[in-house]
Amino acid sequence: MKYDVAIIGAGVVGALTARELMKYKLRVCVLEAKDDVALGASRANSGIVHGGFDPVEGTLKAKLNVEGTRIMKTLVKELDVHYKQNGSMVLAFCEEEKAHLEKLYARGIANGVPELYLISGEEARAKEPALSENVYAALVCDSAGIVCPYDLTIAAMGNAMDNGAELFCNFPITAIDYADGVYTVRSGEKSVEASYVINSAGVGADEIAAMVGDKYTITPKKGEYMLLDRSEGNLVKYTIFQTPGVFGKGILVSPTADGNLLVGPTSELTEKGDLTTTLAGLDKIKAIAARSTEKVNYRKVITSFTGLRSSCADSEDFIIEFSKN
Numbered sequence: 001m002k003y004d005v006a007i008i009g010a011g012v013v014g015a016l017t018a019r020e021l022m023k024y025k026l027r028v029c030v031l032e033a034k035d036d037v038a039l040g041a042s043r044a045n046s047g048i049v050h051g052g053f054d055p056v057e058g059t060l061k062a063k064l065n066v067e068g069t070r071i072m073k074t075l076v077k078e079l080d081v082h083y084k085q086n087g088s089m090v091l092a093f094c095e096e097e098k099a100h101l102e103k104l105y106a107r108g109i110a111n112g113v114p115e116l117y118l119i120s121g122e123e124a125r126a127k128e129p130a131l132s133e134n135v136y137a138a139l140v141c142d143s144a145g146i147v148c149p150y151d152l153t154i155a156a157m158g159n160a161m162d163n164g165a166e167l168f169c170n171f172p173i174t175a176i177d178y179a180d181g182v183y184t185v186r187s188g189e190k191s192v193e194a195s196y197v198i199n200s201a202g203v204g205a206d207e208i209a210a211m212v213g214d215k216y217t218i219t220p221k222k223g224e225y226m227l228l229d230r231s232e233g234n235l236v237k238y239t240i241f242q243t244p245g246v247f248g249k250g251i252l253v254s255p256t257a258d259g260n261l262l263v264g265p266t267s268e269l270t271e272k273g274d275l276t277t278t279l280a281g282l283d284k285i286k287a288i289a290a291r292s293t294e295k296v297n298y299r300k301v302i303t304s305f306t307g308l309r310s311s312c313a314d315s316e317d318f319i320i321e322f323s324k325n
């Protein structure tokens with residue numbers, strides 16, 4: 001069977017792309033190396049629907065973060081996925097960090113982020129009583145939210161399939177050939193033919209790109225987490241970040257869309273396939289998170305896990321473009 005579009009990778013990007021394409025009269029298939037959907041980065045991340053004050057002005061990431069907060073409300077209703085618009089808060093612990101928050105605020109305004117404002121340490125503690133006495137100021141973004149990322153992926157793929165998309169699991173792509181306007185996408189002896197191929201293979205995207213002569217370099221960055229029992233899910237309402245700096249970047253304390261508490265992630269360059277959690281990583285999370293709040297009850301950790309970021313050495317921004325070849 002020849003498809004109009006073959007999508008490689010059944011993560012959140014491949015699944016939502018398939019769902020969108022099924023709004024048109026197209027034959028679409030999704031080709032996944034593993035034996036189910038949402039087994040890559042889409043199952044192991046913070047689940048934050050970012051407000052859009054962090055990405056540099058003019059980038060695709062800035063534009064799509066803001067657009068994402070707007071469309072997520074409708075999307076999660078249509079797909080019946082757990083989501084909360086709980087807002088995010090970036091904490092500053094000194095005057096220097098507060099100056100950085102002011103820069104993030106200005107960037108957010110330039111990016112068109114709604115419901116963004118700066119508050120004092122006392123105002124932050126009034127909103128979030130568990131915060132440390134050392135919190136000096138905070139940047140609040142009430143338009144940010146949290147979503148269950150694997151539910152979102154599974155629901156998007158299910159909806160695409162209800163509308164006719166086909167999913168092939170255990171289908172690791174090994175080669176792509178092109179002749180007479182048709183791509184043959186191969187997995188060992190098996191293959192499908194398609195007029196267009198979409199590469200949404202996460203940490204494997206550089207290998208897929210290389211199959212058609214494009215060069216990207218993915219340098220995976222590992223993020224370790226601890227997930228706590230639902231009894232701890234009300235410690236904070238907002239997703240609590242810290243100002244990026246010497247004490248680390250991006251260790252957050254956040255409720256999840258399912259009512260648990262999530263603490264992490266670390267950020268460390270690693271090899272593809274490295275999903276280990278380490279004592280050193282978890283100790284680092286505890287040490288950094290303690291700046292935000294000392295009230296995390298680590299006796300209630302129910303699991304730890306790791307996700308791999310598809311960081312690309314060639315760009316800090318999202319890459320959505322036609323193949324150069």
Ligand SMILES: Cc1cc2nc3c(=O)[nH]c(=O)nc-3n(C[C@H](O)[C@H](O)[C@H](O)COP(=O)(O)OP(=O)(O)OC[C@H]3O[C@@H](n4cnc5c(N)ncnc54)[C@H](O)[C@@H]3O)c2cc1C
Pocket residue numbers: 008009010011012013014031032033034037038039040041042043044045046047048049050171172173174200201202203204205207208222223224265306307308309310
């Ligand atoms: C620690 C961490 C924290 C994060 N926090 C957030 C956050 O709070 N908010 C946010 O918006 N984003 C966050 N992200 C980013 C987010 O998780 C990713 O942007 C998103 O999950 C990427 O989805 P994807 O579909 O591109 O990739 P993936 O979910 O990784 O899916 C790619 C799929 O491609 C498949 N594949 C790979 N190679 C092949 C091949 N050769 N053949 C066939 N299939 C193949 C894989 O098996 C996989 O299923 C975070 C990521 C990490 C790791």
